[in-house]
Amino acid sequence: EDQVTQSPEALRLQEGESSSLNCSYTVSGLRGLFWYRQDPGKGPEFLFTLYSAGEEKEKERLKATLTKKESFLHITAPKPEDSATYLCAVQRNSGYSTLTFGKGTMLLVSP
Amino acid sequence: DTGVSQNPRHKITKRGQNVTFRCDPISEHNRLYWYRQTLGQGPEFLTYFQNEAQLEKSRLLSDRFSAERPKGSFSTLEIQRTEQGDSAMYLCASSSSRISGDTQYFGPGTRLTVL
Numbered sequence: 001e002d003q004v005t006q007s008p009e010a011l012r013l014q015e016g017e018s019s020s021l022n023c024s025y026t027v028s029g030l031r032g033l034f035w036y037r038q039d040p041g042k043g044p045e046f047l048f049t050l051y052s053a054g055e056e057k058e059k060e061r062l063k064a065t066l067t068k069k070e071s072f073l074h075i076t077a078p079k080p081e082d083s084a085t086y087l088c089a090v091q092r093n094s095g096y097s098t099l100t101f102g103k104g105t106m107l108l109v110s111p
Numbered sequence: 112d113t114g115v116s117q118n119p120r121h122k123i124t125k126r127g128q129n130v131t132f133r134c135d136p137i138s139e140h141n142r143l144y145w146y147r148q149t150l151g152q153g154p155e156f157l158t159y160f161q162n163e164a165q166l167e168k169s170r171l172l173s174d175r176f177s178a179e180r181p182k183g184s185f186s187t188l189e190i191q192r193t194e195q196g197d198s199a200m201y202l203c204a205s206s207s208s209r210i211s212g213d214t215q216y217f218g219p220g221t222r223l224t225v226l
Binding site: 004032034036041042043044045046049087089095096097098099100101102103104 | 115142144146151152153156206213215217219220
């Protein structure tokens with residue numbers, strides 16, 4: 001069974017204080033690893049897809065990286081508007097394209 | 112707005128009543144998914160359609176739940192004889208096997224409260 005574990009569960013940062021979120025996964029054949037951002041009461045918003053170990057993707061203050069067992073979401077000089085829950089999900093390369101999600105990391109950035 | 116839309120956004124019902132939710136995917140997306148999310152948890156997969164065919168159902172999906180996607184366009188999720196444990200956010204997502212790397216784009220969700 002596919003498993004995704006995210007840490008920490010919650011993270012409080014000061015504005016400008018860089019940090020990283022972790023996503024550890026177990027899957028029988030990875031097709032892709034996805035990062036989403038979710039604001040309270042809203043649906044997840046797509047951020048990145050990573051397909052192979054060593055791959056990196058960036059968007060504004062966010063950078064996602066992937067190894068064979070985990071992914072990191074690095075947040076550089078965060079702003080209060082980066083406050084949200086960040087979800088990691090895996091998609092296996094067999095069967096259908098459903099996603100298995102972790103519980104998420106709730107990020108709060110204080111001004 | 113050409114994103115995924117869901118209606119209603121909120122639904123309050125009494126235990127034992129039936130409820131139905133609707134999802135309109137991004138146009139030309141041939142794949143449609145339903146997920147359920149409870150507080151403090153990530154979304155959990157419920158069911159998947161490719162065009163009008165329902166190809167996969169989670170073991171979480173009891174026989175009180177039924178989903179349809181007539182003509183491969185919008186989809187409905189019905190819950191019969193609701194229970195308090197059905198209270199959750201129901202999320203719909205769509206993707207295309209031909210574009211966007213099969214990325215799933217989510218709607219705003221329908222929040223169900225069963226009293």
